[in-house]
Structure formats: structure tokens, C-alpha cells
Amino acid sequence: MIYLRLFWEFFQTGLFAVGGGMATLPFLQKMGASTGWFTAGQLADMVAVSESTPGPIGVNMATYVGFTCAGIPGAVIATLGLITPSVIIILIIAALLKNFRDNRYVNAAFYGLRPASSALIMAALLVLASTVFIHVDLARSAGPALTIDFKAVILGVVVLVLTRWVKWTKGLHPIVFILGSAVVGIVFRFAGV
Numbered sequence: 763m764i765y766l767r768l769f770w771e772f773f774q775t776g777l778f779a780v781g782g783g784m785a786t787l788p789f790l791q792k793m794g795a796s797t798g799w800f801t802a803g804q805l806a807d808m809v810a811v812s813e814s815t816p817g818p819i820g821v822n823m824a825t826y827v828g829f830t831c832a833g834i835p836g837a838v839i840a841t842l843g844l845i846t847p848s849v850i851i852i853l854i855i856a857a858l859l860k861n862f863r864d865n866r867y868v869n870a871a872f873y874g875l876r877p878a879s880s881a882l883i884m885a886a887l888l889v890l891a892s893t894v895f896i897h898v899d900l901a902r903s904a905g906p907a908l909t910i911d912f913k914a915v916i917l918g919v920v921v922l923v924l925t926r927w928v929k930w931t932k933g934l935h936p937i938v939f940i941l942g943s944a945v946v947g948i949v950f951r952f953a954g955v
Contacts, residue, residue, distance in 0.1 A: 764832050765839045771797065772824050772843030781879025783812075783819030786844075787886030790823060799831050806893045814940045820844060894918075913950055917943060 775789040787809070794800045800808065812822035821841055828840025855862060862868050895914050899907045921939050924931040946952075 765835065767797070768828050768831060768836055768840045769843035772828075772840045773846055775824075776820075776844040777847035779820065779882075780875055781883060783821070783823070784883045784886060785879050786820040786823065787890070788882050790827075791886070791889060793827075799827060802889070802893050806890055809890060814937075814944075911952075913952060917946055917952075 771793050775786050775793070779786040779789055787805075790805055790808075791802065794802065794805055808823050808826050809819070812819045812826060815822055821844060824840040824844040825837045829837035832839070895911055895918070897909050897911060899909060921943060925934075925936075925939060926932065
């Protein structure tokens with residue numbers, strides 16, 4: 763039954779997540795909350811692992827969740843669930859491509875999807891940022907407390923500055939920053955969420 767549920771959950775995600783792998787994040791957040799397969803903190807870890815491994819982030823995350831829930835068969839089924847809607851849609855569009863190629867309504871629809879896709883990605887970014895940079899301590903007797911993880915904020919600012927404004931590091935491959943951040947996380951013992 764877990765295999766069918768994995769396929770269905772990722773089929774829905776693949777069907778409605780327009781805009782690339784990062785657009786799957788709101789669907790994954792909802793999936794984690796409704797199924798209990800992973801927490802928001804584990805989702806942040808999945809994003810980090812999926813971003814640092816080769817391949818599309820959405821497929822990597824589907825494979826990751828499927829594997830953690832049901833091993834290798836779960837990884838294959840979740841991945842197939844995610845990519846099946848795209849394959850079906852591409853096959854339909856390829857068969858009808860000549861009719862769609864110059865249709866102004868289709869072009870307008872795709873143009874209109876851009877802001878919606880951007881909003882989904884921004885919403886996911888805000889949730890992930892709050893998960894990484896802000897921690898909620900519910901165990902306090904005086905009530906819940908919010909704390910900011912200053913080490914994570916400083917690391918984020920340093921990576922932003924190095925990738926955007928420092929001339930000699932600006933052109934480095936992203937894997938350099940991913941590996942450097944991993945080393946810093948190990949050396950400075952960043953807490954897991």
C-alpha cells in the first residue's frame with residue numbers, strides 16, 4: 763500500500779508543480795505534514811542533499827523520500843510517480859505540436875504561469891529560510907522561544923557575498939561553495955534541525 767501512496771503523492775506533485783524542481787517544495791511541505799514521512803527540518807536536509815547531487819532537484823527529492831519510506835522499490839516508484847505526468851503531457855503536446863506552436867492563447871497561458879511559478883518558489887524559499895535560520899524551542903517552561911541561528915545566517919551571508927560580489931570567487935563552480943559549506947558545517951558543528 764505504501765508503494766501506491768508514494769506513486770500517487772508524487773504523481774500529484776509532478777502534475778501540478780510547474781516551474782522546475784524548486785516549485786515542488788510547497789507540495790513536499792504539504793506531503794510531509796499530511797503523511798508524516800518527513801518533518802520540515804528533514805525537508806531542508808533533503809533540499810541540501812538534492813541540490814548537491816547530480817540531476818534535477820525534484821527527481822532527487824522524490825528518490826530520497828521514496829528510499830527513506832520504502833527502500834529501493836520506493837525510490838523507483840516515487841520517481842516514476844513524479845515524472846509520469848510530465849511524460850504524458852510531453853507525449854500529448856508532441857503529438858499536437860503543430861497546432862500549439864503558434865497559438866497565441868497557449869503562449870499567453872505559459873506567460874501567465876511564470877508569476878505563479880515564481881510565487882510558489884518564493885513561498886518555499888521563505889519556509890526553508892525560516893526552518894534553517896530560526897529555531898523554535900517548545901520545551902521551555904516559560905513558553906515557546908524563537909532563536910536565530912547566527913552561525914547559519916553568517917554562513918549564508920558569506921556565501922552570498924562570495925558568489926555575487928567578490929570578483930575572484932564569483933566565477934567558481936557552485937560545487938565549491940556546497941563542499942565548503944559542508945566542511946564549515948562539520949567544523950563548526952551546525953545543529954541539525
